Amino acid sequence: MTTPDFPGINQVWADLLVEELIRSGVGLFCLAPGSRSAPLALAVAAHPRAKYVMHYDERGAAFCALGYGRATRRPAAWITTSGTAVANGMPAVAEASMDCIPMLLVTADRPPELRAAGANQTIDQVKIFGNYVRWQCDLPAPDPAIDPAFVLTTADQAAYRAARMPAGPVHLNAMYREPLISDPDKSRYADYLDGLQAWRDSDAPYTCYGLTPNSAKTPVSGSESVPDSAKTPVSGRESAEEIPKPSVSGFGAAHNISEILITYSFAAPRFESLMHRLLRAKRGLIVAGRLADYSQADGVRRLAQKLGWPLLPDVCSQLRFSEKYAVSGSTDKITKEGAVASQYDLALASEAFRAAHAPDAVLHFGGAAVSKRLNAWLADVRPALFAVVRESPDRMDPDHCVTDYIESGIAFFCRSMLHFLNAAPEADERRIKEGWAGSWVAVSDAVANILNEKMSEDLSEPAVARFLSRRTPDDATLMLGSSMPIRDMDMFGDATGRAPFVAANRGASGIDGAVATAAGLAHGRGAPVVLATGDLGLLHDLNSLPLAASAPAPVLIVAINNSGGGIFSLLPVARCGDAFEPLFGTPHRWRFEQAARMFDLGYAAARDLRGLSEAYDSAFSSGKSHIIEVATDRAENAQLHRRLETLVREHVSDMVRTRQTFTNPPDS
Numbered sequence: 243m244t245t246p247d248f249p250g251i252n253q254v255w256a257d258l259l260v261e262e263l264i265r266s267g268v269g270l271f272c273l274a275p276g277s278r279s280a281p282l283a284l285a286v287a288a289h290p291r292a293k294y295v296m297h298y299d300e301r302g303a304a305f306c307a308l309g310y311g312r313a314t315r316r317p318a319a320w321i322t323t324s325g326t327a328v329a330n331g332m333p334a335v336a337e338a339s340m341d342c343i344p345m346l347l348v349t350a351d352r353p354p355e356l357r358a359a360g361a362n363q364t365i366d367q368v369k370i371f372g373n374y375v376r377w378q379c380d381l382p383a384p385d386p387a388i389d390p391a392f393v394l395t396t397a398d399q400a401a402y403r404a405a406r407m408p409a410g411p412v413h414l415n416a417m418y419r420e421p422l423i424s425d426p427d428k429s430r431y432a433d434y435l436d437g438l439q440a441w442r443d444s445d446a447p448y449t450c451y452g453l454t455p456n457s458a459k460t461p462v463s464g465s466e467s468v469p470d471s472a473k474t475p476v477s478g479r480e481s482a483e484e485i486p487k488p489s490v491s492g493f494g495a496a497h498n499i500s501e502i503l504i505t506y507s508f509a510a511p512r513f514e515s516l517m518h519r520l521l522r523a524k525r526g527l528i529v530a531g532r533l534a535d536y537s538q539a540d541g542v543r544r545l546a547q548k549l550g551w552p553l554l555p556d557v558c559s560q561l562r563f564s565e566k567y568a569v570s571g572s573t574d575k576i577t578k579e580g581a582v583a584s585q586y587d588l589a590l591a592s593e594a595f596r597a598a599h600a601p602d603a604v605l606h607f608g609g610a611a612v613s614k615r616l617n618a619w620l621a622d623v624r625p626a627l628f629a630v631v632r633e634s635p636d637r638m639d640p641d642h643c644v645t646d647y648i649e650s651g652i653a654f655f656c657r658s659m660l661h662f663l664n665a666a667p668e669a670d671e672r673r674i675k676e677g678w679a680g681s682w683v684a685v686s687d688a689v690a691n692i693l694n695e696k697m698s699e700d701l702s703e704p705a706v707a708r709f710l711s712r713r714t715p716d717d718a719t720l721m722l723g724s725s726m727p728i729r730d731m732d733m734f735g736d737a738t739g740r741a742p743f744v745a746a747n748r749g750a751s752g753i754d755g756a757v758a759t760a761a762g763l764a765h766g767r768g769a770p771v772v773l774a775t776g777d778l779g780l781l782h783d784l785n786s787l788p789l790a791a792s793a794p795a796p797v798l799i800v801a802i803n804n805s806g807g808g809i810f811s812l813l814p815v816a817r818c819g820d821a822f823e824p825l826f827g828t829p830h831r832w833r834f835e836q837a838a839r840m841f842d843l844g845y846a847a848a849r850d851l852r853g854l855s856e857a858y859d860s861a862f863s864s865g866k867s868h869i870i871e872v873a874t875d876r877a878e879n880a881q882l883h884r885r886l887e888t889l890v891r892e893h894v895s896d897m898v899r900t901r902q903t904f905t906n907p908p909d910s
Contacts, residue, residue, distance in 0.1 A: 250426025252418050254434075255384035256281035258393045259348075259416070260289055265447045266401030268319050268346060269293065270765055272307040274300040276323020278363070279350035280422050283321065295765065295789065297758075300327045302786035304334035305755030307345055309762020312745055313719070315534060317344035317404045317412075318762070324351045325363035328370055333754050338411045339374040341532070341609060341749025342634050344404040345411040347371070353383040353419045367415050377403040378413035386434050394441065394448035402451045407651065408634035516646060517662050519627050523603035525678055526551040529616070530559035531632075532609030532748055533652065541656030542607050547580035548663050552682035554586045556611045557722070557732040558748065563711055563741050581679035584737035585689035587613040591887050592894035595685060603627040607652050609748060610638060612732045617641070631655050688897060689890050693734060696889055701850050703802055703879050704734040704886065706774070706872055709851065710800065711735035713858060714742040714772050719763045722746040723756045723775035725809045727802065731774065734886075743767065753779040760797050761789035770796045770862065777803040780834065780869075787841040790867045797867045798858075799843075804876045805829050811880040827876065834871050844868035 260271075260282065271286045271294040273279075286292045297303040300322045307318035322328060328349045338345040352364045368380050379396055382388065396414070404412040441448050520526065528546045530553060533539050539560035546553040555561035562584055589595055590613070600623045609632065611617060620628070621641035629646040630638055637647070648655060697705060707730040714720045720742040722728035728746050747759055757780065760773040771793075780801045790797035802808075810826040823829060838845035844866050846857035854872060861868035 249421065249424040250431075251384040251386055252281040252422060253284065253424065254390070254426050254431055255393050256285040256416075257288070258390055259397050259414075260285040260292060262394045262397035262447060263319055263346065263401060264289065264291055265445065266398055267316050267405065268401060269314060269316050270295065270307070270310045270318040270762075272297065272303040272310075272318055272320045272762075274298065274303045274322045274327060276327060276350065277422060278352070278418055279321055279323040281418060282348060282350065282416065284423070286321070293765075295761075295792075297786070297789055299785040300330035301333065301755065302758040302783065302789055304331040304347075305337075305758035305783075305786070306762040306765070306789055308334045308338050308343055308747075308755070309745075309759035309764075310766040311338065311343040311345050311409075311762075312341075312534075312759070313763045313766025315344065315405075315409070317346045317401060318766075319346040319348050321348045322350070323363075324349065324367065325365055328365070328367050332371065332374075333750075333752055335371050335374050335411045337747050337749045337752065337755070339376075339749070341747070342408045342410055342534075343749070344409040346400060346404055347375070347411055347413040349413070349415050351380075351415050351417045353417045371411065371413055374411065375413045376406075376408075376410040378415070381414055381416045383417040383419045386431075390435055390438060391448060394438070398447050398449040398451070401447075406451075407649075408636070513658070514662070516629065516648075517659065520549070520603060520605070523601075523627065525599075525601045526603040526605070527601040528553045529604060529606040529611060529620075530555045530561050530608065531606055531611050532556060532558040532746075533560050533607065536560055536743075538608065538652040541653040543580060545605075545656045545659055546582075548660055550581070550679055551605075552581045552583050552679050554583055554611075554616065554682075556608075556613070557728060557735065558612070558744050558746050559608065560744060562737055563720075563735060563739055563744070581683050582737075583682040583686035585686040585693075586682070587615055587733050588689045588693075588887065588890045589685045589894050590615040590619055591891040592898065593891075594895040594898040598898050599681065601625050604629070606630045607656075608632055612728055612748065685894055685897060688893060690737065692890055692893055693736075693886070696886065697734075699851060701848065701854065701872065701874070702882055703730050703804070703808070703874050704882060705851060706800065706802060706854070706874075707731045707734045708736050709854060709858075710772060710774055711737075712739035713855070714740050715770070715862075716741045718742045718770040718772055719760075719767055720744045721756065721760045721763060721771055721773040723773065723779040724748070724751050724753045725776055725779065725807070727774040727776060727779075729809070742772070754782050755786070756780070757783040757797075757799065758786035758789050760799070761786065761793045764793035764795040764797055768795055770798065773797060773799045775799060775801055776808065777801060777805065777830075777832075777834075778807055778828065781830075781832070784837055787837060787843060791842050793867060796862070796865055798861050799867075799869045800858075801834055801869055801871045802874060803833065803871055804874045804879060805831065806876060808874075808876045808879055811876050834869050838869040845871070847871045847873070849873070 271292055273283050273286065273294055273296050275298060286294050295306055297306065304320045307320040310318040320331060331347060335347065349367055351367050352361055356364055369378060377400065381396065400412045400414055404410065526549060528542065528551050530542045543561060596619055602625055604620060604625050621643055624643045628644050629648065630644050631648045631650060631652055632638065633651060635649050703726060710720065711731065722731055724747060745763055747755065756773060756775050760771045764771045790799065806827040806829045815822065815826055835845050844861060844864060845868065848854035848857050848870055857870045861870060
């Protein structure tokens with residue numbers, strides 16, 4: 243054990259760890275107060291390049307780190323003390339793991355002699371996050387008998403494992419003995435650190451992995467992540483030479499060159515087989531699920547254009563909200579912009595439309611789609627070719643109908659497909675007859691027209707979604723809370739409105755941590771964030787309102803308060819009788835004005851659409867974080883949803899019956 247003869251060794255190791263994490267690309271430290279983690283907190287505070295957020299609630303700090311990683315695709319480091327403080331990170335860790343968000347968990351712990359010995363504030367933290375982390379290391383208590391390079395190589399491995407595909411959380415559990423805080427005598431440690439002189443003279447990580455460029459310069463949101471060129475071998479994988487590679491010319495930046503070297507489980511023969519099967523499809527669909535950035539979205543859009551397939555963009559695909567992608571049913575428009583059918587969810591409420599538009603091939607990119615109707619329909623259709631492309635080996639096939647799974651960088655895979663299609667003899671021909679694509683666009687446009695005509699000017703939850711889709715600035719982030727806010731935006735958002743970056747915690751789809759995640763997005767993107775959340779979601783994360791108040795860009799919280807759990811009114815459980823309200827409706831009488839005042843946020847209550855518009859404009863012009871509270875009625879909301887769905891279903895069914903949409907397979 244380290245003795246008092248070596249005071250300050252805790253701080254020496256903490257300083258090394260923080261320095262190396264910064265060199266390896268960690269852009270933000272999210273700290274919660276605690277004694278055992280003091281060396282780490284002091285190292286962050288003393289570092290001239292360390293950006294940090296201090297928050298008293300460990301769970302909120304963890305979700306803030308998650309939001310930063312979601313915005314930038316670079317890891318933030320969550321630092322916390324020992325004991326139950328560590329367990330508070332579990333919800334954010336699960337979300338980061340399931341949605342492939344890079345994140346570093348640096349938890350302070352007691353040394354071995356205090357574990358399982360009844361020591362205060364001591365729990366078993368080793369492997370506490372189970373399979374939800376990509377890698378974990380139980381760091382020994384700092385000791386001058388251990389080479390200090392061990393600290394650096396461990397930090398490098400942690401940052402690499404957090405950012406490589408599939409990205410996710412990594413856990414460093416750091417033991418510290420008392421005395422926890424003691425200023426190190428630098429002369430005493432000169433010999434100890436002498437072997438690190440070359441590292442100290444540079445600004446590069448001690449260990450650089452693969453062809454990854456300096457992580458401190460890693461591109462943030464808007465660029466494809468840097469994939470690793472030495473992925474874990476897959477049983478039966480063909481040699482790297484057989485993997486299809488597009489030409490290096492034209493890819494430009496070094497991080498894109500390294501991307502070309504990615505190995506995925508499709509070797510050349512299987513890749514070409516998939517391409518030919520796609521070209522034989524008569525009714526192909528591209529589903530753009532949850533996409534991480536604009537480069538992925540642009541790749542999917544270009545591929546859909548090349549194939550001539552209808553594109554169904556999820557609300558989190560970065561392809562839904564933009565006039566650039568909104569198309570009419572005209573052939574010329576479809577040819578130029580691609581066939582984007584944004585209102586597919588409500589269209590699929592029509593049984594006639596579902597029956598007439600069964601695809602024989604589906605390409606799904608990214609995370610799962612929000613639309614339950616779409617997912618259930620594809621499960622019923624079970625197309626002969628159902629391919630999923632995403633940056634994770636984890637199965638995404640709850641209905642067990644996926645025929646091909648490709649683990650790959652999405653932008654890279656789309657470029658590979660375009661390279662193949664451009665070289666094909668029929669490259670200049672439309673892959674699908676215009677009637678098939680046009681039918682999807684025509685119905686999507688018809689649904690949009692119905693919403694424009696039939697939605698009243700009254701304030702409602704669908705109207706709030708439509709308002710936010712039209713009024714959230716292009717340079718802002720639209721964060722959608724789980725439960726009804728994201729579903730309403732998926733169904734009722736106006737695709738011809740603005741084009742903000744859209745984010746949501748849909749890995750585990752919990753309602754917790756929305757405010758803290760929004761604050762992390764503000765730190766990561768440096769731009770205003772609009773959070774649409776329900777009242778229960780906001781109540782769940784009131785502790786994080788200080789994070790919103792102190793964020794570097796305004797966080798505007800639109801709180802839809804229907805005095806309970808509105809989604810349950812639309813589910814079968816609503817028919818359970820007298821037990822429904824107390825067990826599922828969970829009614830309350832709380833409003834958020836006092837909470838806003840307590841945490842120094844602006845506040846406004848909107849009673850109609852005009853009031854919402856005025857409050858929204860005022861909040862943005864103030865440059866201050868706000869809560870705008872919108873009161874709605876759960877019963878009326880359920881009735882409105884059913885009425886709009888019925889109107890759409892009847893109109894779309896009439897279109898199919900009168901053959902205004904394409905109902906027969908196109909010729910080969």
